[in-house]
Amino acid sequence: MVWANRKIYNDLEPCAHSEAVSLAPSAAGILNRLGDLLPSRGRFNTPLDGGRMDAKGARGTALVTGAAGFMGAHLVRDLTDRYPDLQVVALDDLSGGSRDNLPTGTELVVGSVTDVPLLSDLFREHRFDYVYHLAAYAAEGLSHFIRRFNYTNNVIGSVNLINEAVRHESKSFVFTSSIAVYGAGQVPMREDMVPAPEDPYGIAKYAVELDLRAAQEMFGLDYVVFRPHNVYGEFQNIGDRYRNVVGIFMNQILRGEPLSVFGEGLQQRAFSYVGDVVPAIASAPFVPAARNRVFNVGAEQPHTVLELAKAVCRVMGRPDHPVRHLHARNEVQVAYSDHAAAHEVFGRSEEIPLDEGLARMANWVATVGARKSPSFGDIEVTRKLPPAWLESER
Secondary structure, eight states, X not given: OGGGGEEEESSOOOOOSSOBSSOOOOHHHHHHHGGGTSOSOOTTSSOSTTTTTTOTXXXXXXXXXXXXXXXXXXXXXXXXXXXXXEEEEEEEOOSSOOGGGSOTTEEEEEOOTTOHHHHHHHHHHHOXXXXXXXXXXXXXXXXXXXXXXXXXXXXXXXXXXXXXXXXTTOSEEEEEOOGGGTOSSOOSBXXXXXXXXXXXXXXXXXXXXXXXXXXXXXXXOOEEEEEEOSEEOTTOOTTOTTSOHHHHHHHHHHTTOOEEEETTSOOEEOOEEGGGTHHHHHHGGGOGGGTTEEEEESOSOOEEHHHHHHHHHHHTTOTTOOEEEEXXXXXXXXXXXXXXXXXHHHOOOOOOOHHHHHHHHHHHXXXXXXXXXXXXXXXXXXXXXXXXXXXXXX
């Protein structure tokens, strides 16, 4: 039975997805302290037109995929705080997330979006009004070398959800895409630009965007697409060596390893604190002007990776921590986006500065300790795999 993996986690259990290198407080102790660590304000907390984001009467059922992961856990918290009459069901395969990230009392179903029978049973029981689809393996650079895995999880898994949403006439499907859909040479990235993704991850995300558009035109499934970028913050999986550069840097400092920077570190990204991104995603189904549209969300100011490395060292109290420059890899050099559309529809408030966001994450990281970085384990193509990654897979 698929329900063998379902459990409502009222009692916190140890994290199983990665191995702690140093002793850390119990999960319950960690979460008791999170009130001082989690986001207290964000860019979209000041709505336009008299508070369209409040939607205090929001009722029904919502499915959040990737819910035990980084952004998913923040979204579950935001939904339960913002809409107390909304029943939220969390779905996660715990491959990169942890049940400890979720608030006490969350109904967590352990499973994958690639499991069609599981999804069918879930939708049949709950008839979800709203679907928030965040589940993905978001490793742009690695996606070149795990193409089958990438498309199976990020495209086929998404299509499985879209099928169920259509069958059960869900009211809104919210999808987190990525600015990876834009490719190179389009800055600032705007929603009216023609996407030209350069890696399989970006291709997968754009394919799902197109499928949602087709499902809306054919079946009337309303959607909202968000293209966040370089999001960081509490609950990020710092043990994944292939994605989330802020988490990678913090973990390397805790483990006494030099920070690994590809090339000269002059790549530019607008690193975005999670508290500035999640509120708009949570409110999207309840904002009529957002219906069937695409929005960039994230920070305004780009920084180089080398600037980020220095900032992370500073907030971790290790200003002289060494940096190791690796061979440059094939990647987009400059990536940041325009957010005028999101400001118009969701409103705007002051964004959290990089140093402040990094300090909040560093405080949380100090409570959970360093994580061992496991190898991916199933690289499909090793040709042109960066030497540092190839070595880690041996």
